Amino acid sequence: MDQLTLLNDRIISRVNVNLNEFDFDTEPFVNNTLDYEKMLKFYAFYGITSQHPIYFQFRHSNLAGSYFLGKCLVSRSAIYKSDIRGDELKRMGDNIRCAKNIPLVEDEMITIKDSLLYKTLVHSNSHNLENPEEFSIRNTISAHYTNIHGSTLEGCFLGPFATIDLMNLHSCIVGEFSYVQVGEPFHRKIDPGTIWIRNPNFEFKYQFEKSILDNFVGVNSFHQPRGSIYDFVKEREQDYENLFDVMNIEPIVSAPTSAVNRYAVVKGKTSIGENVLVSQRAFLENAIMGDGSNAQENTYIINSVLGGLNITAHGGKIIHARMGRETFVGFNSFLNGKPDAVIEIGQGCIVMPHTIIDPRVSIKIPDKHLVWGFISSEEDMAANTISLDDLAEVRDSLRIGSMTFSGKGSIFIEVFKKRINNILLSNGARFYKGEKRGHAQDGQNISFNIIQPYQTGKHMGLYPSIRIEP
């Protein structure tokens, strides 16, 4: 285990250097998270498909239980039960959006060095214009169920259930259950439960009350997660482990235009429509997936109906709910309906990332509404929703409950709708007669190669150096 211990220690010291000013020590997190026995036992896997350029290089790393797709280099890192999904990486010749169009000189690659990613999702492509060929994560630790979406990182610590979206972070700490999309923070500390989008055109901000958030997601003194959302996912862990035990799994019956990843859990009376994408580590139980809907990594759709063209972004959880057509549910949202407290959300709604709906009685959100924050009853709706029509009228600023907005509401809606449409397109939700292919079509017929570490000797716990090319 010498090499694994060395790896461990190097990651701690690297990240600590960056976070020195915050007096933040990553050692308690790392030492209480990494379980060497599981790092020896769990296999990693990478996908081979003819639809994406492939290149994998793994060296001096442990990759226990992780999934890799696309082009990826991992060096001196521990990637534990994480999904490194490179099927949206930019390709050679693609133009980056800059004052002047600059074509990429080679395919973009995810590179992860001297980092620990724990049950983390890495997806999309780097929105860092300075280095468009490299989606880079260095000297960084991310905790349980973090989403690293289109963001480059150097020297950061991301708390459990945090999401960083389309950013470039340097020496930052992002608190648990925070969602941030705020450009290029440099030596910043983001409080837990901060939902914050800022760009030249508008700013959206919501802050969870600590007393409420603590019930759902909190951390102990070792930065380990606790709370009911963590309990919810932990209770379902065994279902995933079963998937890993079987080599050739009976494929889930779905339309020929849909893809259900073999590492997704599908239980109960679940039906899959056309153009549906169910990603690895999605969890469906008694779920009706309408045409063009999707369930991304770490999503849970239980006893619920998705009307069609629904996006359930990474980590979204939809329980005892009926979702109208073209309704979007953002990252890590927790729609915790119950048999006697059903959540009904109308058509064309936008549920902001990291929204928590935990109703005591059934609630209904009308069509075309923006939803955010925390809703436990009908009364909370006024302070946590607005109709998109009303929002479009906002010219300057708006404050509702703990939410503040500044900028033009119409631009905010436009940007969001454009993004939703792009997600639907890239997921293949609008595939028709061979046109508009996306992940739902390309995610079929993936071969998975399985890799494991040395079980004994000086490299014990590390994976051999592996290089895969087309």
Add this chain to the structure above:
Amino acid sequence: MDQLTLLNDRIISRVNVNLNEFDFDTEPFVNNTLDYEKMLKFYAFYGITSQHPIYFQFRHSNLAGSYFLGKCLVSRSAIYKSDIRGDELKRMGDNIRCAKNIPLVEDEMITIKDSLLYKTLVHSNSHNLENPEEFSIRNTISAHYTNIHGSTLEGCFLGPFATIDLMNLHSCIVGEFSYVQVGEPFHRKIDPGTIWIRNPNFEFKYQFEKSILDNFVGVNSFHQPRGSIYDFVKEREQDYENLFDVMNIEPIVSAPTSAVNRYAVVKGKTSIGENVLVSQRAFLENAIMGDGSNAQENTYIINSVLGGLNITAHGGKIIHARMGRETFVGFNSFLNGKPDAVIEIGQGCIVMPHTIIDPRVSIKIPDKHLVWGFISSEEDMAANTISLDDLAEVRDSLRIGSMTFSGKGSIFIEVFKKRINNILLSNGARFYKGEKRGHAQDGQNISFNIIQPYQTGKHMGLYPSIRIEP
């Protein structure tokens, strides 16, 4: 499938060039053997252990269902359900046995190019002194259950159940169920059922009668195997496939000094003693494996007792038999006892490779005997066995039944015993208090990495280029 078809065609044309003089066309064999659907479906795997230097490189190849251990390069080849076992390769610094000792300048590597190996075992290390760092197989086709043992090949066709042992073959055809160990044959055709050992000190030869051999192993006009030995192995294929469906198999309980490969079938009341090696694709059913015994690749030990320090060489089959201590069973031997026709073989016997014992009533072979050829009754024993003491007396030549021997019997026995002892040593059969480790000890704690081919696109059926280093 374009690339796979191309691969197919290239192998046919390459081998045909070498075998042109024999008017031998490999096309019917290849086209009737390769099943593209299975080549897409079956996964290959390679072993990672701290006990052997590892290096794997695979390119432009299909590896369906094959197993790799040690250092190996495969290029432009189809390796179907084969075992390429490089745990006895020579290492850098080892001296090759020549007039003058020459140390190897690098670790030996198995290299397989432009070849089709079908359910073949490749094992040991090259005994070709000219190129000691490369255990090379080029432009070669080997058929079902062939053993390539310590032999280099260029431009050859090996029929089903053939064994080539410690040789260097160039442009040869070896008939089905032939065992040859005859130095460096060049443009030779070996008839089916030829058992032939020749070296500067002695020569042993036995020829199966065609009418008898045909019942056990024959080939049809496409060189595909038939006969009762083939039926026997075919009937048990499903048991292996079950092993491939499960990822983490419950380890077979055995002594801490023994290794039971997770790709071995173990059924019924089987017990595993100390220092026992059970290799991948061995099949044990109601087998008592005495201390220091082994079951190598493609062996079957059913309703039988091995007294201890028994070697069952690759492909040996022992059914309803009781084997005395230190008794050796050679490659592909078929000891086909029945409940009412038990085979008992005494201590210290040598059952020559490719021996068939198919008794109608119980038979008993005394201690310290050499056994060869075909035995179906007590009467056959006189023509197919000799006591080692009597053989040791032979100074010049001997003919018994269809067997001819020339040379000194004592040297023949000495060479054989030395080899048996080396096999026991390398298998760890004599491990004691940390000394004399071998495969039975080193074969524990292997990690298996699983690799699969492209399922679609122009590379469909081919594996990506993969390189693994420590």
